[in-house]
Structure formats: structure tokens, C-alpha cells
Amino acid sequence: MDLDLFKRKSAYEWEIPPHGEMRVPAIVYASEALVREMDHKVYDQAVNVAMLPGIVKASYAMPDAHWGYGFPIGGVAAFDPDEGGVISAGGVGFDISCGVRCLHTGMKRIDVMGVQKALADALYSRVPVGVGSTGSIYLEGAEMDAMLAGGARWAVEKGWGFREDLERIEEHGQMHGAEPDQVSEHAKQRQSEEMGTLGSGNHYLEVQEVTAVFDAAIARAFGLEMGDVVVMIHCGSRGLGHQIGTEFLKQMATMAGQRGIRLPDRELACAPITSDIGKRYLGAMRAAINCALANRQILTHLVRGVFSDILRQSRLTLLYDVSHNTCKVEEHGTRKLYVHRKGATRAFGPGHPEVPESLRAAGQPVLIGGSMGTGSYVLAGTARSLAFSSACHGAGRAMSRHQASRTWNGRQVVDQLAARGILIRSPSMRGVAEESPQAYKDVTAVVDAADAAGLARKVARLEPLICIKG
């Protein structure tokens, strides 16, 4: 993007002052290099979001922002219901509550490398992954509704996990206010065989090693040391969330036309928070959040089973589970706001009551996934509470899937990564080519910018040993 479009507020804060129909400014947090690389569509979309009714303070874009559907991916916007604020299906995204969960294993690299291949093979055979895969759990009727109301708490009560897991999940593993009745039969049907499945695309399960510690005190509070082995799970609400996003986007877009609301982009379709459709979406979206939390909990159970078979002395405990496609009601100052984060991670600072007590002094863990060949990062929320306490969520693509699959061969990517000690297991070599590490932007540049901007503090770097990829 052209830097002249912005008023530079500091080295990492770039403002688009309100003009035209903008109600508030738009602010991009990024380094100069990242702003230059960003697609101009990020500018257009951040400006469009700033025009929506009831928006508070600013329309924000994170360092990894890129062109999304309506809202930019890496976008944050908060709305006040008392000022006509809106809720937007496009502001949450199709993969509702897509997020990342990180588990300690109690193991060091040296413990794992001797069984690396056996572990990779066992994870790949026990965790359903890829297009067309199904889980061993079939849900329908009252049990489906119980899952949609109960989230990870439901899963733990069913035996897929431990009570202490819940304390390390946002909302204590259960999003309140979920309304399973607002979830269509189509969405439930799409989910019936997908509980405990990882999905495909950029979703993954990785066994990783802590290769750098940047903040020793916070790392200690998070239980992370050099050489530690952790498990990272990245996935969302599967078919159910995709279907809810599809259906409500259509309803909101059609209704906007009928009401004569002029939208600069149809994908910005939204509805007043207090409207009937706004409330129905909120109830359904919260049910999808529970679906994602339950899904990651079941996947955790499968991973625990594999580890206990292969590394008997391991003990998988939760560091944290955080979603990056949500709309949540939060108190900011004296107001209760509806904060949309689309491809952005909540990052509450030290002392925030929503942060688990055992981590509260350090701040909320912010889990950032990279590509399968590079690294992932653990950050912590800061007291500055910028962008309604939000940070980036990942690297973002540098190249289209089409271009990536023409540039690389999946088998070669697997072999090259194996030569570097990273084992890839995937049902699709074309999928691997499309997810090639070089097809992604540099996650380190994104994380460094988030740290320098004050969005979150860099704590540790994680590098993959095993990657299970859809």
C-alpha cells in the first residue's frame, strides 16, 4: 500500500483519518515494510468497516492483515448496541471460532526424536484429517444440541478430557448464550459426522519444539522452557460453522437490500445487534463457538491417546486455547461492546479477570501459527490493551493456492522438510504443495511487528517436528 495514504502516528501505527462516510478512523498496526506489502484491499476494507453504524473508536487492522470477505482478515471492530451498533456474519468469517490450542507434553526433544516416526504415523492414523474424513462420533438430535450448548465442557463430561482443561480455554470451555435452536438442520447435518476431525487447508496438528525464549519470566509462568515439546492444534467449527456463516450472510445481505441499506460491499452485510436477525445470528454463532471448542477438545483426547501409547511418561496439559474468528461481548471502559475479531486473536493483558488465575499475572497467552516449515509463536497480552486487546493470528498467504501448486511438488516439499527433521503426514500431496512454507509470508516479521507495536509481547518460538496436515 502507498504510505502516503496514512498519517503515521508512530513507527508501528498508521492512521487513515475519517473521510467520506467513515464514522471513525481506521488504524493499521504494522511495520513500514509490512504496510508496503499489504494489498490495497486492506485499505478499502478497513475504511468500509469504519462506515458501519455504532462502530467505536476505530476500525483496526493487525500486522498480518490481508484481503478478506467484507472485513479484512486481521480486522478488529467493536460496536455499541446503544448507538445502533451492528453484528456482521462477514465480520466473523465462515470458519467461526477457528483457533489454536497449545498443549504441554512434559517431554523434551531428546525424548521424542527416537519415536518421531512412530508418533507421526500414529497421529496420522488416529486423527481424522483431510477432505471427506469422518470422526468416530455421530451426533444428532438432543445430543447435537447438548454439544452446541456445552462446548468443551460437554466434551469433558462425555469423557474426552479433564476438568482442569476447561480453566485453560476461553470462556472456561463453554460459550454462554448459545442457542442451538437457531442453528439450522442443514448446519447440524453438515456437522453430524465431523466431530473430532481436523479439516483441511491451513488447519493442522503439529508436534513442536520450543527453540527460543524471548521473555523468560512469562515463559516460566506459561510453563515453557527451551527444548520442551508441545502440541499445537489449529482448526475451527468445521461444517457447522461454515453453514451458519453461509446462511446468515445471505439473510443479512438480502435484508439489507429490502431495508434500503446501502452497503459499500455486499460482504459487509450486517444487522443491528438488537434486531431479531442480529440476536438469532448471535445465538447461532455462539453455538458454533461451542462446536469449535468441543472439536478441539475431542482432538486433544485423540492426541493424548497416541502419546500415552508411544511416550508413556508424557502428560499432556493445556497451555491455552484461543479462537481468532469471533464476535464477543466484552467490557471496555464503562461500555459493553460487541468486539468482532476476524483473523485476530484476543490478547487480554496482565490482571484481566478473563485470564485464568494461574496465568493472570503474566497476561493471556496469544498463540500464533506459522506455516508447516517455519515456526509458530507464543505471545502474551499487554497492559496497553490496544485495538480492544487484540493481536495478529498468523502469517497469511503470500501466494495463491493455484500458484503454489504450480510452483511446487508436494512430494518434494515433504522430502525437503524431512531432510530438515520435520515429518509431514497428509492424504493429499497437492494439498501439501498448496501449503508449502514459501507460499506464506514471514510469520516472524508479523510477530515482531505485533511485539513492537505493543499489541502483544513475544514469549517463545516453536518449530515443528511433526505436522499432520489435511
Next chain:
Amino acid sequence: MGVRGVGSTKAEAFEQAALAMTAIVSDLAVVDPRKMLRVECEAPDDELLFVDWLNSLIYEMSTRKMLFSRFSVRLNDGRLDGEAWGERVDRLRHQPAVEIKGATYTSLRVAQDNGQWIAQTVVDV
């Protein structure tokens, strides 16, 4: 990922766009059109109808675990009647690269350009 269908009629552009969508997941040549199912949709305008068509196919792909490689569409006054032919996903043979989550309204366009019909949008994967 963008999908664009081009045809001499609007219906043909819809069919071609559906082929482009399958090509995001797998090589069309290896998907055997052995089983047929019917798809019906209705929407207030051509663009919303096009998104509905793709989303109906995405729903069928997801719930039936199928891929489709042949399509037939008839359009009549805001209504679509169509057929899709395909088979159940075979991960070894199809090497499916990615699931499609939904069709969006981004870059959505159904229009006639130089005598050709174009139907396009971006699908989320």
C-alpha cells in the same frame, strides 16, 4: 479462491463455474460422474442465485462426502433447477487438496460481456 464460469448462456456460465469449483479440490478428469443428484434454488436476483447454486453444491459435497464433475442447469425466473453428477471422495485417487467452506459475495458478478455470459465469485477454502 476465485471461480469464473464463461458460457454462451447464463446457465452454461453457472455450470462452468461449478466445474471450476470442483477443480479447486481435485483434478476433474479423475472424478467419475457415476451418480446424479438434483439441486434446486431460488433467489431474488441472478447474483444471489449463483451464490446459492454454489452453496447448495458445497452442502452436498460436505454431507455426502462427494465430488462432482458434470453439471446441468436450467434457469427460469429467479429459480434454478439443476443436476450434478459425481462420486464419493476417494482420497487416494482424488488427492483432494482442500475443503470448500462456502461461496462468498466477494468479486461476485453475473453479467454478459461481449456476447458471453460470466458468472464469478470467490469461495472460501
